[in-house]
Amino acid sequence: MTTALPVSAPAAPSVPRHLHPVSEGARGFVGYLVLLPEGTDPTELFARHGIRPQLQALPAADAPYTGTPPSSPSPSPFSPRGGVRIDSERHVAELDGRELDLTYLEFELLAQLVGHPQRVHSREYLVSRVWGYGHVGDGRTVDVHIARLRRKLGEAHRRSIVTVRRVGYKYVPVED
Known part of the structure; x- marks a missing residue:
């Protein structure tokens, strides 16, 4: 069994600054995925080659997927105006x-x-973003789900999902 470790290392210094995608003054990082045999100490392995990586262990294969990397801070709940959290x-x-x-x-x-109030989302964008690029279907799928969401939001909040004719939908928080 092998252990996969994402490794971040400083970007190569040979890249000219004007071609580097990171803004001026910021430090760019390049990520690598390194597979090691089980029982290998990655810090010792990298130290032999003079590399000081920032290691981040991946969860075990049988661990439940939480949707966030183990070392990242948990996102705070998004709570806009209008009662939907x-x-x-x-x-x-x-x-x-x-x-x-x-x-x-x-x-x-x-x-x-x-998450993006007042922004108009096309049906095609929503299909690719929510269902994924491999989804086979059309914009009608989005329409059906929007209708279900409106029913579940109830009379007071159903108008917060606004139809933009021939384009898609947007969320407009209900003013209290």
């Missing part, structure tokens, strides 16, 4: 303190809309 860490959407009973795709769709 998205907690991506717990995968929960709340409306005025009440948890909504949403399917996985309904949650992802609502999170996409609420």
Whole structure:
């Protein structure tokens, strides 16, 4: 069995500064995935070659996927005006303190809309973002899910998902 370790190392100094994609004054990093035999100490291996990487261990194969890397701070729940609150860490959407009973795709769709209020999302963008590029379907799929979301949001908040004719949808927080 092997252990996979993502490794970050400073960007190669041979890249001219004007071609480097990182803004002026910032330090760029290049990521590498290094596979090591089980029981190998990666810090010792890299030290032999004069490399001081920033190591980040991946969760074990049987560990449940949480959606965030183990070393990253957990995202704070997004709570815009209008009563809809998205907690991506717990995968929960709340409306005025009440948890909504949403399917996985309904949650992802609502999170996409609420996460970018006032922004118009085309049906094609939503299909690629929520369903993934491999999804076979059309914009009607989005329309059906939007209708379900509106029903679940209820009378007071259903108008917060606005149809932009011949384009797509946007989220407009309900003013209290």
